[in-house]
Amino acid sequence: MASFAAPVSSMDAAAALCLVLILATTTTSPVYGQQTNNGGCITKERDALLSFRAGIRSDPQNLFSSWNGRDCCQWSGVRCSNRTGHVVKLDVRNGLFLDDIYRSWYSENPHGMRGNISSSLVALHHLEYLDLSGNYLSGVDVPIPGFLGSLQSLRYLNLSSMDFHGKVPPQLGNLSRLLYLDLNNNWNHNSYGMMLHIEDISWLLRLALLRFLDLTSVNLSAIGNWVQVVNTLYNLRVLRLRRCGLVFPQTPTVHSNLTSLQIPDLSDTGFHTINPTYWFWDVGTIMHLDLTNNEIAEAFPDAMGNMTSLEVLHLGGNHLTSIKPEVLGNLCYLRVLTLWSNLINQDISQFLQGLPHCAWSKMELLDMSCTNVTGEIPRWINQWTDLSTLQLSSNRLEGSVPSEIGMLGKLKQLYLDGNYFNGSISEEHLDTLVNLEELDLSYNSLHLMISSNWIPPFKLRRAYFPRCKMGPHFPLWLNWQKGVVYLDISDAGIVDNLPDWFWSVVSNVQYLNISFNQISGRLPRTLEFMSSAVIFDLNSNNLTGTLPLLPRQLAELDISRNSLSGPLPRNFGAPFIEELLLSENSINGSIPTYICQLQSLLVLDLAKNLLAGHLPVCSEETKKLNRSIRALVLYENNLSGEFPSFLKSCSELVLLDLAHNNFVGELPAWLANKLPNLSYLRLRHNKFSGSIPGQLTQLEHLQYVDLADNRISGSIPHSLANLKAMIQEDQTIWNPLVWSYERPANPDTNDSPKYDDSLAVVIKGQDLDYTSTIIYIVGLDLSCNSLVGEIPDELTSLVRMNNLNISHNQLSGRIPEKVGSLRSLESLDLSFNELSGDIPSGLSDIMMLSKLNLSYNNLSGRIPSGNQLQSLIDPASSYIGNNYLCGTPLSRNCWEPDVTRGDIEEHQDEAKYFYLGLAAGFVFGLWLVFIIFLFRSCGGFAMCGAMPSCWARLPEAQGLALQLRRG
Incomplete structure (x- = not known):
């Protein structure tokens, strides 16, 4: 900005x-x-x-x-x-x-x-x-x-x-x-x-x-x-x-009448060449040339060396290659040179040596950020005596930071972030930098070895030290930086109490980040005195107290993963706040209706707290909030009531997570019409009932759905093919779930809504947390409900899915034959249902599959072999509870080398007829013996009808038959 x-x-x-x-x-x-x-x-x-x-x-x-x-x-x-x-x-x-x-x-x-x-x-x-x-x-x-x-x-x-x-x-x-x-x-x-x-x-x-x-x-x-x-x-x-x-004209103007031109700014114009025939190269009066953010992809032209009046040269944001600094050898008045985001691909000492020596003592600003320079900062950098800005961010520089940098007495801005520097930074580096205003040492392996009684000679306005080791004690020298506007000491290994003077020192900050430390202390009851504050990031510490009254201009607040307690205040200020992240604390009570008045709110995260009761009912006057909010994350609380009706006005909502609460009732049919941008829907472990509304499948941006552990009944909708976000593999298609997840080094440029807290996803049988990678998770989880009917064939069209779980239901019928079309699947769980028939052979074509569970169904036939199915972890457990499956990895062998479902049915029919014939033959043989016995005793059949004494001996014949049956 x-x-x-x-x-x-x-x-x-x-x-x-x-x-x-x-x-x-x-x-x-x-x-x-x-x-x-x-x-x-x-x-x-x-x-x-x-x-x-x-x-x-x-x-x-x-x-x-x-x-x-x-x-x-x-x-x-x-x-x-x-x-x-x-x-x-x-x-x-x-x-x-x-x-x-x-x-x-x-x-x-x-x-x-x-x-x-x-x-x-x-x-x-x-x-x-x-x-x-x-x-x-x-x-x-x-x-x-x-x-x-x-x-x-x-x-x-x-x-x-x-x-x-x-x-x-x-x-x-x-x-x-x-x-x-x-x-x-x-x-x-x-x-x-x-x-x-x-x-x-x-x-x-x-x-x-x-x-x-x-x-x-x-x-x-x-x-x-x-x-x-x-x-x-x-x-x-x-x-x-x-x-x-x-x-730009195809035929460049060779001669220029601009004999007085001193400052041409052609940045961000699509300028594609620095051909020496272009009109401004022969203007000998040019002192300031700006070609920033263009499409120049060539080396310096020799003509640039003739611009001997040049004092300021901006070439950053291009695609320059084979940069030879010797071309600039005659530019003895050069004071400012910016080359950021070009590929210099040289050792920094070699490159700096090539710059005009006659300008070394005049150089005021050098920006070589993101230029892929390597090596160590040369110790003779102290010869650049007028240098006030040195920016070497995001390169491959290594070694220690030379103490000679401390001899650059005019230095105001020093940016060494995003390199491979190691070693320590001591008072020797900083003692003489009396003009220093901006210092960025972040994302290196540096250790600030500064004594607790050191008094810095400078007054920093911007101080960035994330991932620099400053602890374990809180850096006391910050007490002298009362004019600081941007302060970042995140992930700095600080294990200490927040000093009493801290809030006074940062009273004028616009950006404050002390996250990912183990800082203890109680938050003040009010922070309203910090009238300039725009962004606060205090997450992942041990801060206690209640949520304080916030500065009026505050736009972003993250105090997640701390130890805040007590209820949320009815009015906590910050009417223009855009992102409010308070997850993983011990905040209790209910969510105040003041939330409805936050008209600029984009992200609200109150997950993993002790909140209870119903969500607030926003009046018509306060529903402006609902039009702006994009992420609502409330999982793992004790909230109750029906599906929030105020979401009808949340037309910009992208992410909704109400999991692990006590919500009841049916899912509304208005989801598709009222929430057209919904991409992430997680409602697991509630008490939702009724059927899955078919309208849900009309959400073309919906890529993650988790309705597990509810009381949902009915069948799986056949309209699943409408879930375009689970089908389209073109990554250029607009995805509303894509936000800015990581804070840039310079917060001035961060004007995009973000959600950088972790999101829980159950995949491969595990609870996993995702942050920016959530945009790549495409899944459907309907497990642990009361769904019936068959698995619809349309499900196999969701080719982008990497997680499918419909286990622990009452689904019947066969596994869809085209299940092999789900080539992106990493986890498939159909266990604890009533599925029957064989396992489709196409399942072995899913090369990404690493977790498979088909256990406790009525599946039969030979288990498919080959490809990814052979590399599953504990593969036998994937099939247990299916009594008619055979083949590897089970110990049950199949009857034929290549047993099919038809073979099994045929063998089953043969066995049935065999046992039926065996029983009939046994009965016939028994009666045959019985008749022979009668003939021997009574002299033949014809005599039985006239001789009652023969019938009197029937019990004796029956006893003989019984002995034969047992013998």
């Missing part, structure tokens, strides 16, 4: 001279002359100023508080000529916004004045200086007023950062006396695109006196002749065309 306003240092000598010439035309003296009758103020011009003020609806800086009385020349921002008495200057710029972009981003009214620009200003015929910058005096689709072209006396016009839209009026070409024109449109709350555009730039030809021109973020993509037009402005000294969408 700091890039939205040009730093003062970039207004080099040429721009400063331009301003001096302009300001020389004005004076603060009172007016004299016959035209004045209001105590030195011309009535017509006074009325014009009052009409301008009437168009302003809000004035948070109170710029108009002095606009009373008869003498308008004494009003704030108004200056008159001491010769004619006419108003010659009107300056109502929003100084707060332009001077502190980072802080104003989170302020209630970052744009200062609001209203419109009254056409009454055209009455100020003698106005030479007009500055309205940083104010919101436009609106949606409101262009720059064309009537400003009537102010033909203007020499200075600044309309930067005002949110104008539409076409730049060509009437500005009437301002033929103009020396300074700033239409910088870089700051725009309504859109990130270029809202101003120019279709015909020929009106610039009439501004022959122009010395300063800034068209940053004004769309010039429709202009093909911009080089030719700009080339006519021979008085031009400062040219800024950053982010203009420039179209």
Whole structure:
């Protein structure tokens, strides 16, 4: 965000001279002359100023508080000529916004004045200086007023950062006396695109006196002749065309008329070559050249060595290769060189040796961050005596930090973060750095060996030490850094109590991070005195107490994994907070309704606390919260009630985790319509009942669903194929779950919502925690419910799934034949159901599979072999409880070498007929013996009917038959 306003240092000598010439035309003296009758103020011009003020609806800086009385020349921002008495200057710029972009981003009214620009200003015929910058005096689709072209006396016009839209009026070409024109449109709350555009730039030809021109973020993509037009402005000294969408001519302009040009800024323009035939290479007056963030992918041209006036060279953010610093050997006035994010791929000593030796003692800023330089910082770095900024972040530098750096007495900014430095940093490195303001030693293996009674000679504004060993005791030298604005001592090995002076030292911070230490202490009851605070990260410590009253401007708060207790206050302040992370504490009571009033809230994480009761019912007046929130994480509490109805208004919700609570009732059918961006849904271990609503499958961004351990019944919906996020393998498709997870080294640039706490996922039978990698987890967990019916074939279309668990239900039927299509599966659990039939052979084609559980079903047949199934851990346990499975890894052998399901059914039929025939033969043989016995005893069948004595011997025959049956 700091890039939205040009730093003062970039207004080099040429721009400063331009301003001096302009300001020389004005004076603060009172007016004299016959035209004045209001105590030195011309009535017509006074009325014009009052009409301008009437168009302003809000004035948070109170710029108009002095606009009373008869003498308008004494009003704030108004200056008159001491010769004619006419108003010659009107300056109502929003100084707060332009001077502190980072802080104003989170302020209630970052744009200062609001209203419109009254056409009454055209009455100020003698106005030479007009500055309205940083104010919101436009609106949606409101262009720059064309009537400003009537102010033909203007020499200075600044309309930067005002949110104008539409076409730049060509009437500005009437301002033929103009020396300074700033239409910088870089700051725009309504859109990130270029809202101003120019279709015909020929009106610039009439501004022959122009010395300063800034068209940053004004769309010039429709202009093909911009080089030719700009080339006519021979008085031009400062040219800024950053982010203009420039179209570069195929035939470069060889000769340039810009004989006075000192500062060309062509950063972020898509500039693709530094061909020496381009127009600015032969301008010998250039002192400041900015080609940052372009597409240049070649070596330095030799022509660059001829720009002997060059003092500032910005080439960062390109793709330069084979960089030979010797090309710059003649640039003896070089003071600033930025090469960040180019691949230098050299030893740092070798590269620095190649830079012009005649400039070593003049060099003020050197930025070689992210350039893949290696080796150790040379000890002769102390010869760069004027160096005030040294940035070597994110390289492969190693060894110890030389103590000679401590001899650079003018050093203000030292960034050594993200390397492989080791050893210690002692007072010797820091004792003489009296001007040091910014120090970043983070993400190295450094140990700060500083005595407890050392008094630093500097006053740091930015201090970054994450993963540097500063402990175990709290670094007492920080007590002398009362002006610190950004402080990060996270993961620094501190095991100590928070000192009493700490909150006083950090009273002016905007960014504070003491996370991942073992810092103890009780939080103060209020932090409202920290009026500048924007980001607090205190997570993973041993802090106690209750949640304090928070600073009003606070945007992000993380006190998770501490020992906070007590209830949440009914009103904890921070009405503009965006991220509130309080998980893994011992906070009890209920969630206050104040949550409903947090209109900017994006992330709310209260997981793993002792909260109970129902979620608050937000009134219609407070449901603005619901439109912004993106992540609601409440798992492992004792919350109850039905599915939260206030979520109907949470149209931006991406992540919802209500697991391990006591919620009841059915899942609502409005989920798909009201939560179109929902990607992560975790409701496990509650008491939800009813069936799975078919509308749930209409959520095209839904990639993780966990409804396990509930009381859900019915069947699995056949509309699973609608879950596009579980099907599409194109990673370029927009995924609302993708956020910024890791805090960048410079928090100024962090303007994206994030959720960097861990999310619990049950996969492979384990509870695993994920942070940024959650975007790669695609899963469906319906286990431990009362689902019935068959597994729908549509489930096999969810090819991105890496976790599928539908165990412990009452599912029947067969495993879908196309289960092998789920090539991304790492874990598959179908255990404890009533599934039957054979195991599809395609299961062996899932190469990612590492956890398989098909136990306790009614599966039969030979277990498939080959590929990944042979490498499962404890594979036999995957199949137990299925009495008709056979083959490896079970000890039960199959009957045939290649037994199929048909073979088993055929053998089962043969066995059935065999036993039936055996029983029939036994009965027939028994009766045959019985009959023979009768014949022998009674002389034949025919005699039995006439001889009752034969029937009398039947019991004897029956006894014989019984003996035969037993024998």
